Amino acid sequence: MGDMVGTPTVIVDADVLDRNIAAMAAAMAAKGVDLRPHAKTHKIVEIAHKQIKAGAVGLSVATIGEAEVFADAGIDDLFIAYPLWLTRSSAARLAALAERVDVSFGIDSAAAAVTAARLLGDAVSRVEVVIEVDSGHHRTGVLIDDVVDVANAAADAGLRVSGVFTFPGHSYGPDAQVPAATQEATTLRDAADLLTEAGFRVDVRSGGSTPSALLSDADVLTEARPGVYVFGDAQQWELGRIEPDDIALTVLATVVSRHDGPANRRIVLDSGSKVLGSDRPGWTTGFARLRDHPDARVTALSEHHATVEFPKRAALPALGSRIRVVPNHVCPVLNLVDDVAVARGGLVVGRWTVAARGRNS
Amino acid sequence: MGDMVGTPTVIVDADVLDRNIAAMAAAMAAKGVDLRPHAKTHKIVEIAHKQIKAGAVGLSVATIGEAEVFADAGIDDLFIAYPLWLTRSSAARLAALAERVDVSFGIDSAAAAVTAARLLGDAVSRVEVVIEVDSGHHRTGVLIDDVVDVANAAADAGLRVSGVFTFPGHSYGPDAQVPAATQEATTLRDAADLLTEAGFRVDVRSGGSTPSALLSDADVLTEARPGVYVFGDAQQWELGRIEPDDIALTVLATVVSRHDGPANRRIVLDSGSKVLGSDRPGWTTGFARLRDHPDARVTALSEHHATVEFPKRAALPALGSRIRVVPNHVCPVLNLVDDVAVARGGLVVGRWTVAARGRNS
Structure with missing residues (x-):
């Protein structure tokens, strides 16, 4: 997709x-x-x-x-x-x-x-x-x-x-x-x-x-x-209540910045708190998880940037590549977007409106 | 208002x-x-x-x-x-x-x-x-x-x-x-x-x-x-960059729950992370501040609840009373709401649409 x-x-x-x-x-x-x-x-x-x-x-x-x-x-x-x-x-x-x-x-x-x-x-x-x-x-x-x-x-x-x-x-x-x-x-x-x-x-x-x-x-x-x-989310994953394969909602993000120096090794995704929310209970290991890179950690999050660190020997994803991010807590994500893409068998087949988004009172 | x-x-x-x-x-x-x-x-x-x-x-x-x-x-x-x-x-x-x-x-x-x-x-x-x-x-x-x-x-x-x-x-x-x-x-x-x-x-x-x-x-x-x-926000307030009187954006919230027991002393406001966002850098003293109660602290935040604790001797605001909450970080707040109320001289005089809300890409 x-x-x-x-x-x-x-x-x-x-x-x-x-x-x-x-x-x-x-x-x-x-x-x-x-x-x-x-x-x-x-x-x-x-x-x-x-x-x-x-x-x-x-x-x-x-x-x-x-x-x-x-x-x-x-x-x-x-x-x-x-x-x-x-x-x-x-x-x-x-x-x-x-x-x-x-x-x-x-x-x-x-x-x-x-x-x-x-x-x-x-x-x-x-x-x-x-x-x-x-x-x-x-x-x-x-x-x-x-x-x-x-x-x-x-x-x-x-x-x-x-x-x-x-x-x-x-x-x-x-x-x-x-x-x-x-x-x-x-x-x-x-x-x-x-x-x-x-x-x-x-x-x-x-x-x-x-x-x-x-x-x-x-x-x-x-x-x-x-x-x-x-949906499941990274909290449920880290609590051991679900496996990554049971997670139904991810945020597709792009690697917009990549730094591969010895003291300065990270990628930055465009999935900031604007779409992930910024819930981070103390017991979680980061601000979100990457579905296909379980060893990576989102170590910082700002509105438009998710900073991701990888283990020493792991290759960093390429600039421009697309990554599936699992939010820590899924509920706030749906309050941030007007609609979601719906996929079946790996293909986007439609969109659903988040009809109750912003119905805060 | x-x-x-x-x-x-x-x-x-x-x-x-x-x-x-x-x-x-x-x-x-x-x-x-x-x-x-x-x-x-x-x-x-x-x-x-x-x-x-x-x-x-x-x-x-x-x-x-x-x-x-x-x-x-x-x-x-x-x-x-x-x-x-x-x-x-x-x-x-x-x-x-x-x-x-x-x-x-x-x-x-x-x-x-x-x-x-x-x-x-x-x-x-x-x-x-x-x-x-x-x-x-x-x-x-x-x-x-x-x-x-x-x-x-x-x-x-x-x-x-x-x-x-x-x-x-x-x-x-x-x-x-x-x-x-x-x-x-x-x-x-x-x-x-x-x-x-x-x-x-x-x-x-x-x-x-x-x-x-x-x-x-x-x-x-x-x-x-x-x-x-x-706007200013609680981060700028706590960094000493601004005074509370310089804060132009607050969230009006209602005390929906009040508990005044000796070991269990708090109020809960309806301004959860759905409107405040949940940014909380380690150096901040809570999840938000109350403009008119500088000694109170928002000690927990979930999507629809802000839990506020007060100093021992301070009176707790009454159930149903309305409180002005200062978000920790103001930017995510505007990405959560479709419009804002505009006040002059303490009166609501109109509304502005948050035209770029959700324009995440």
Whole structure:
């Protein structure tokens, strides 16, 4: 596909994508856990339809804007897995959305619940809320001790509470998946038990990140919300969750600069942070990986430049040659480009629009 | 401007912007160094026109796509400050561009020069090339020893060589500005001297980042290419180059989650990396800063969440309150949003389209 597209270009290998979608769907079906993939990863309508066709019960999204895009595309069950703080205008959008699709959203404070109920007015009966609990990631989510108070506040305000959710984001780290999946299950079970004791009917116990989804405790979780699994990325590769052959999204880049001196040995690619994003957790080995050069490391990244170093004896790729780069974290990549090239059997066969790109609120 | 816009929203304070544009223009005029601002920072036509009106001789851009946008807007002198590796299609675009505006671009290898000349064909006479030299940042750019070889290759291939440029990116670091500006001047002077000795007429000696622009050696540099100065960002703040009052771009964010336990004390804002980007050099104190809470630190950042910690005794902002966030690095922010809100005197007075957003090639 070398010369048919400019660089940098995001390329989705649709054969690998289809395989990843089928594999996660089969694994969750075998467990008996519903799959509600997080669509913030891809933001692409064509991929959402593939996920639903493979058996997903609906989608998770992060914003009302993302929900609107997927509702427009005919997806009729959407969970905004985020503790929304509504305003008059966002409440009006949410109410309009709830007229045409099933919508639920996250709550992690009594104040947010009261505000939401007040602004939603009559639409309050058309939405459900899910209480977010903190299972150890310490981002959003209430501590277990507060879950009943927040659920009571929501119910008193007129909102229907359907259950609890958590994001075990601390599963992103070497050897962190098993403990994070255990904490996730314990937290969801304890939170659900407390709500049940307090008189709530708990239909939803939702968890799951890509690193932890396959470890989800099927005795506790009713659904899992992995996102990255459709594409894979260098983080998943370095965590040992996937092999390079399972990576469905790469960035095609050109070697624009090459330096082969003894103290000064590197190439520079045109795939800067403008297309790779610049996520770099401390445990990763660089800012991205090269699919076909596993020993190379992206040692620096600026907006238009990715600096790559190679082992001492390895030959440096030629100037002008094209390289497949694997982003560290794939989600931000889709928020940077308006469309992606779609490849099958090594040939570009079309383009998909990133329909929910930039739908940040 | 609180309730009039959703969050997260990028807000440009036009009064501060105008002041920053005027100050840099005056400083460069006083030095006698031409100002050719880097437009990759803002990607906004309205801001480009302000820069030209204030005396800029033209713009620097990073891609042919950015050059096309600003040429369409009537800017007629564009330097693509990047070592382009041309293909048939990008060469055709560059040739078309050169028919309507003055265009120059970077070269840092003989191979790129030969390829460019071959693909440009007759258009070779309508462009100029500037040799990129490495002044210590070790990204793109040839070492001083190679500058004459590359210039000769370009000239032999039929390209007009107008001079040399460098990017002192290593000026981004505590106490790094003075040494980087010195290396920049030394490298440009030595490279220009070598080219002059080799028979070239050197019209361009171009350097300058925002941290180093005011330190530019006017005896050497003919022009400077700062970009970030129009807005400022948390990096410039932490480097001591600007005061918080000089920051023209902030992200308005909402406190969506608040936790005030003794061991668990934080707020979470909806301004994740989807709008702030995730650049975080090691010397910065966090992933972003809060303009009105200088003691707070953004300790974690994910796509939709910015986790903020406050000093022990400081009160935490209320749930639902709105906070002005200063991105670490402002350039990636403009590549994430389709438009920005423009404020004057604290009121939103309009919106500007980020016309060159996503013009990655």
